[in-house]
Every structure is written in structure tokens, then in C-alpha cells.
Amino acid sequence: MTRAVLPSPATNAASMNSEEYCENLLQQYEPETRLALLFADTARRPYATALFALNRELCRTVTEPSDAGVARARLQWWTDELRDCVTGQASHPVTRGLSPAVERFGLAPESLLELAAGAEAELEHAGLESRGDLDEHCYRNGGLLWLMAAQIFGYRERRTLQAAQNLGNGGRLVEILRDATVDAARGRSYLPGELLRRQEVSADDLSRPERSDSVAEVLREMHGLARERFRRAHELLPAGDRAAQRGLLILAAFREHTLEHLARSGFPLDAGDGLGPGRRLWIAWRTARRAARRRAPRPD
Numbered sequence: 001m002t003r004a005v006l007p008s009p010a011t012n013a014a015s016m017n018s019e020e021y022c023e024n025l026l027q028q029y030e031p032e033t034r035l036a037l038l039f040a041d042t043a044r045r046p047y048a049t050a051l052f053a054l055n056r057e058l059c060r061t062v063t064e065p066s067d068a069g070v071a072r073a074r075l076q077w078w079t080d081e082l083r084d085c086v087t088g089q090a091s092h093p094v095t096r097g098l099s100p101a102v103e104r105f106g107l108a109p110e111s112l113l114e115l116a117a118g119a120e121a122e123l124e125h126a127g128l129e130s131r132g133d134l135d136e137h138c139y140r141n142g143g144l145l146w147l148m149a150a151q152i153f154g155y156r157e158r159r160t161l162q163a164a165q166n167l168g169n170g171g172r173l174v175e176i177l178r179d180a181t182v183d184a185a186r187g188r189s190y191l192p193g194e195l196l197r198r199q200e201v202s203a204d205d206l207s208r209p210e211r212s213d214s215v216a217e218v219l220r221e222m223h224g225l226a227r228e229r230f231r232r233a234h235e236l237l238p239a240g241d242r243a244a245q246r247g248l249l250i251l252a253a254f255r256e257h258t259l260e261h262l263a264r265s266g267f268p269l270d271a272g273d274g275l276g277p278g279r280r281l282w283i284a285w286r287t288a289r290r291a292a293r294r295r296a297p298r299p300d
Contacts, residue, residue, distance in 0.1 A: 142172030
């Protein structure tokens with residue numbers, strides 16, 4: 001069935017060069033991702049760029065329309081488009097760029113569809129109750145994406161995929177921690193309800209710029225969860241796969257820097273990520289150089 005309307009606001013998106021479109025999208029919305037990918041293997045970079053661009057398009061589809069019905073219609077478009085991506089019939093620049101990677105790097109079609117399902121779940125988001133709910137949310141909104149990126153970058157040992165998933169989950173925890181006050185002001189929370197009740201913290205408490213001892217304890221616990229994810233990832237990642245995964249390692253380094261910046265600042269409102277352009281470039285260069293020291297023969 002032909003779908004006549006593209007969900008992207010870009011003019012003539014269907015006729016644009018895929019690589020240029022994806023790079024421009026990330027440069028506009030995720031410059032840190034764009035920078036990290038510049039250090040990745042040049043032959044694999046366009047496919048990883050398309051994957052992260054897909055994730056950004058799905059996020060935009062959920063957050064930009066003011067009407068939930070419009071967002072659902074666009075997400076259905078993307079779901080259909082991802083099915084076409086798998087069969088080599090994609091029409092959007094993002095999915096045209098990603099389509100060759102499905103077979104070449106063994107990306108599971110159901111994983112692509114789960115990215116769309118995770119975006120759709122955000123439309124119905126009513127909070128997270130348990131630690132298990134938090135883990136599932138982080139997997140759908142971080143771990144799965146990074147795991148698929150690791151497949152594209154190449155690996156020799158399966159535990160590299162586990163490491164990538166942990167890095168992505170940790171990255172999402174950092175975003176939740178960084179944005180806790182802003183999300184609460186918008187009526188959304190990604191902090192587990194059981195954790196909030198244990199510390200007797202309400203949504204109103206989270207939306208206030210000042211930090212009570214109870215709110216600080218909640219945020220410290222989330223900080224600990226994120227640090228543990230990163231620790232576990234670095235423990236799992238084989239030395240011989242680090243060079244191939246340097247794009248993800250750079251992204252993780254950005255998130256880890258933000259995590260410690262938030263902790264040192266006391267988790268204040270508008271703490272930001274603590275990364276200026278020069279600092280971000282230095283972290284990227286240093287991380288890539290360290291990964292290259294452990295270089296093994298490039299994965300096939």
C-alpha cells in the first residue's frame with residue numbers, strides 16, 4: 001500500500017540524499033552523536049548514522065505534534081516504513097540509508113519495530129512503578145538502540161553486545177537524571193514510583209528547583225544505578241572490540257561526564273551536561289585514542 005504523506009517536516013524528504021539527510025538531522029538535534037560517529041569506521045558510519053537518525057525521527061514524531069492522534073498516525077507510518085525498510089522498499093531518506101544494514105549486519109526486523117513500539121509507549125506514559133519497569137524503559141529507549149549500533153560497528157565476542165546494551169541503558173538513566181526537574185514540570189516522571197514512595201517524594205517535590213534531602217537521596221540512587229550500568233559495560237567489553245566500538249565509547253564518555261557533573265553540582269535545575277564544544281571534542285579524541293591502543297584486527 002502506498003503511503004502518500006511523509007511524517008518528516010523536511011521538504012521533498014523522499015528525494016534527498018540519505019547520508020546528507022541523516023547527518024544534517026543529527027547535527028541539528030544531536031550534535032554530540034554526530035561528533036562521536038565521526039570517529040567511527042568510515043565504511044560503517046553511514047549505517048550507524050541512519051540508525052541514530054531513525055531514533056531521532058521517532059522521538060520527534062512523539063514530541064513535536066500537539067495532537068496525540070497525529071502522533072499515532074505518524075508512528076503507524078513509521079511502523080509501515082520500517083517493514084518496507086526490511087524488504088528493501090523504503091521511501092524515506094533515513095530508512096533508505098538503513099535498509100542495506102539490515103541484512104549486512106544482521107539487524108533483527110523485530111528490533112527495528114520495537115524501537116517504534118518504544119516511541120509509541122511514550123504517548124501513553126503514565127509513570128514507572130518498579131525497578132523492572134525502569135529497566136524495560138531504558139532498554140527500549142537506549143539499550144536496544146546501542147546494541148544495534150554495536151552490531152553495525154562490528155564485534156568478535158558476543159559480550160560486546162551486552163556491553164553496548166548496558167552503555168545504552170546507562171545513557172538513558174543519565175538523561176532521566178539530567179531532565180528529572182524539567183520532566184516533572186511537564187507532568188512526566190521516569191523515576192520509579194516505589195523509589196519515590198520509599199523516600200516520601202512527590203511529583204511536586206521533583207518540579208521544584210530546590211532539593212530536599214529526600215529528593216537528593218532519590219537522585220543519588222539513580223546516579224548509582226547509572227554508574228553501575230557503565231561499570232558493568234566496561235567490564236564486559238573485550239579489549240579487542242574496543243576500537244571497533246569507539247563511536248559508542250565516545251557517546252558513553254559524554255554521558256559519564258554529564259553524570260559526574262550532575263553529582264558534583266548537587267543535581268540542580270538547569271545543570272546542563274557540563275560539556276562545551278572544546279571539552280566534548282577533547283573527550284572524543286581522548287576516548288578514540290585509548291580505544292585504538294587496544295586495536296585488534298577489524299571485524300569482518
